Amino acid sequence: MPLCRSCNGTYPREHFIHGNGPRTQICGRCGIEQGLISKDEAPLLFDDALVAARLSTVSRRWGPTITLLLGWSLWISVLSGVKPWGAYVLALLGLATLLLPAQLLFYRAKYAGDMARLTPAHDRPKGH
Ligand SMILES: [Zn+2]
Structure with missing residues (x-):
């Protein structure tokens, strides 16, 4: 399982956002906290x-x-x-x-x- 560059958390591949550069190897929660994605784009971050x-x-x-x-x-x-x-x-x-x-x-x-x-x-x- 991959490691998030930001929080060092290990999650299944589905929990990561997609893209290159700053979006590489970033989990959904860190992506929202850093403003890289909106909440709608992280389906596995449960409300x-x-x-x-x-x-x-x-x-x-x-x-x-x-x-x-x-x-x-x-x-x-x-x-x-x-x-x-x-x-x-x-x-x-x-x-x-x-x-x-x-x-x-x-x-x-x-x-x-x-x-x-x-x-x-x-x-x-x-x-x-
Ligand atoms: Zn993270």
Whole structure:
């Protein structure tokens, strides 16, 4: 992946602006900050609404996994010795651990579709 001359960030080729001279090897964000392009010319620089929608989609995808990991951490550190709640919570965590892979598998296509819908179309110019 190429390196931006201005911010030294490494991004996929689609995030770079096109042109020669001062526009060579400049990422979209630096191009806007330096006045080389307008916001409309950087399709992969997401606006705030799109960022929020993408973050929400990713959170919905990985939230249950993180919650389960936190639940196991809590059970191991605090609840494993508590009677009878330790056993109840262990049963719930075990059930959730069994159901989580199925949930991830069944909603994988929906997640991929949502992310594709929330990714702006980008035509890569010839030679890039
Ligand atoms: Zn940059």
